Amino acid sequence: MTATTHTTNWHTLREQVTYPTGLLIDGRFQAGADRLVVTSPIDGAPIAEIDAADAGDVDRAVQAARRAFEDKRWSGMAPADRKAILIRWAQLCEEHREELALLHALEMGKPAREAYNVDMRAVIRTISWFGEAIDKVLDEIPNVASSALALIEREPAGVVAAVVPWNFPLTMAAWKLAPALATGCSVVLKPAEQSPLSALLLCQLGMEAGIPDGVLNVVNGLGHITGRALGEHNDVDVLTFTGSTAVGRRFMEYSAASNLKRVWLELGGKSANVVFPDADIDKAASTAAWSIFYNAGQMCTAGSRLLVHESIHDEVVAKILSIAQEMQPANPLDADAPLGSVVSHPHMQQIHDKVVSGAAQSGEILTGGAPVLENTGGSYYPPTVVDNVDPSSLLAQQELFGPVLAVTTFRDEAEALALTNGTQYGLASAVWTNDLNRAHRFARGMKVGVVWVNCYEEGDMTVPFGGVKQSGFGRDKSLHALDKFYDIKTTWIELE
Numbered sequence: 011m012t013a014t015t016h017t018t019n020w021h022t023l024r025e026q027v028t029y030p031t032g033l034l035i036d037g038r039f040q041a042g043a044d045r046l047v048v049t050s051p052i053d054g055a056p057i058a059e060i061d062a063a064d065a066g067d068v069d070r071a072v073q074a075a076r077r078a079f080e081d082k083r084w085s086g087m088a089p090a091d092r093k094a095i096l097i098r099w100a101q102l103c104e105e106h107r108e109e110l111a112l113l114h115a116l117e118m119g120k121p122a123r124e125a126y127n128v129d130m131r132a133v134i135r136t137i138s139w140f141g142e143a144i145d146k147v148l149d150e151i152p153n154v155a156s157s158a159l160a161l162i163e164r165e166p167a168g169v170v171a172a173v174v175p176w177n178f179p180l181t182m183a184a185w186k187l188a189p190a191l192a193t194g195c196s197v198v199l200k201p202a203e204q205s206p207l208s209a210l211l212l213c214q215l216g217m218e219a220g221i222p223d224g225v226l227n228v229v230n231g232l233g234h235i236t237g238r239a240l241g242e243h244n245d246v247d248v249l250t251f252t253g254s255t256a257v258g259r260r261f262m263e264y265s266a267a268s269n270l271k272r273v274w275l276e277l278g279g280k281s282a283n284v285v286f287p288d289a290d291i292d293k294a295a296s297t298a299a300w301s302i303f304y305n306a307g308q309m310c311t312a313g314s315r316l317l318v319h320e321s322i323h324d325e326v327v328a329k330i331l332s333i334a335q336e337m338q339p340a341n342p343l344d345a346d347a348p349l350g351s352v353v354s355h356p357h358m359q360q361i362h363d364k365v366v367s368g369a370a371q372s373g374e375i376l377t378g379g380a381p382v383l384e385n386t387g388g389s390y391y392p393p394t395v396v397d398n399v400d401p402s403s404l405l406a407q408q409e410l411f412g413p414v415l416a417v418t419t420f421r422d423e424a425e426a427l428a429l430t431n432g433t434q435y436g437l438a439s440a441v442w443t444n445d446l447n448r449a450h451r452f453a454r455g456m457k458v459g460v461v462w463v464n465c466y467e468e469g470d471m472t473v474p475f476g477g478v479k480q481s482g483f484g485r486d487k488s489l490h491a492l493d494k495f496y497d498i499k500t501t502w503i504e505l506e
């Protein structure tokens with residue numbers, strides 16, 4: 011199941027695509043207490059009006075998940091049987107790959123082609139990988155005194171609530187759903203209010219694949235209503251969240267004020283590309299450009315800071331500016347759109363306000379810096395490069411979540427490391443150098459969860475992903491992701 015090139019006419023498919031619009035509770039799509047209109051950032055037009063959950067609906071979903079967990083219809087199934095269903099689910103995602111990709115583009119504005127090749131590849135891989143893994147995870151019997159037998163067993167934690175953002179709507183959902191379901195937990199998913207349609211179709215396919223009723227539930231809705239109700243629910247055992255640091259903080263509060271549910275947080279970032287003069291400058295510059303402009307900069311790992319040695323500043327910046335010219339936004343349903351829209355008009359306005367106030371504090375806008383394609387009714391922001399940004403200023407410290415690069419120079423390695431680590435975040439960063447000693451030394455000094463050396467965004471399902479500091483804690487991907495959804499039980503047996 012690998013990415014393929016294809017000839018879909020996304021504009022035509024837009025007229026034909028269908029998806030559920032209800033809340034998925036106990037195996038059925040149902041009405042909710044509220045309604046939500048989903049609007050496309052491509053042109054500002056409404057796409058659908060869907061059901062949204064209030065606290066009562068959330069309670070029904072959690073109760074359905076609890077019943078399913080306790081009667082062991084899924085948690086008691088042999089791992090090899092859960093595996094077969096997850097793999098069937100991945101196959102159905104492959105069969106519906108075009109519709110799922112299209113929904114990404116309609117809801118949050120990324121090019122449909124990229125959703126097909128990148129997002130859907132990750133979704134399919136994630137679901138099948140955790141399916142494949144789950145019947146190979148073993149429990150432990152430690153070496154203890156011969157008069158005893160000790161067992162260390164992993165048990166599914168129970169009801170998991172997963173609250174996810176819109177920037178990689180299905181990849182983020184799959185990173186939570188696949189390991190949680192693989193362990194035997196029941197799940198209630200809350201997609202972002204901007205991107206519920208792709209999540210509903212994804213989970214409908216999960217039901218078709220054979221996930222039993224009540225094991226996988228979806229509650230659409232607004233964060234402060236639906237997300238909050240999940241955070242505060244006393245019968246949710248684990249809450250796994252990807253989103254902003256501000257909302258991550260709220261989930262810690264909800265947990266403290268309710269049942270002390272375990273909370274896992276994948277939060278924001280202010281990642282850097284750190285470029286030394288001995289690096290492959292061409293590759294470093296083009297990758298740095300891609301790392302901030304891709305997905306219109308709406309990536310937790312976006313390379314939003316360029317820290318470049320003063321001797322190569324002009325060369326690197328010139329290359330980035332030429333790539334910025336090539337990556338201008340266009341309708342994400344066009345087959346060759348290099349960049350789509352940002353997720354919504356309010357988000358675009360926030361990006362722009364921060365560019366304006368940030369540049370007023372420090373820096374010079376070299377390209378971009380204002381919305382484009384306004385006559386479309388959509389929300390398009392171009393690649394923006396701000397040079398000479400003071401490391402303590404807004405543009406170097408705050409996450410804009412848009413295609414905006416802040417450039418700062420350094421003189422030596424110690425200064426570069428201090429700048430790299432000089433924000434509240436610690437998600438990821440890259441160092442570019444051909445000096446092996448420096449690469450290792452610098453990588454060890456970086457206070458982040460993920461380090462890239464001479465590359466960016468590389469990795470696969472075998473390696474964990476997540477941050478330190480205010481970028482959160484807990485890991486998605488890899489076998490480590492399973493740990494979030496297990497309780498570890500010790501049984502000590504005294505032998506006669």
Ligand code: NAD
Nearest residue numbers: 174175176201202233234237238253254257276277278310
């Ligand atoms: P967000 O925090 O605004 O929303 C994320 C989710 O939380 C949505 O489902 C939303 O409805 C819900 N939510 C919002 N307010 C809430 C509240 N008061 N109570 C409960 N739930 C609430 O984030 P976003 O704008 O959707 O996504 C962008 C953020 O996500 C960025 O900060 C980005 O860095 C982060 N992100 C992190 C990772 C990672 O893996 N570390 C990956 C992708 C995105």
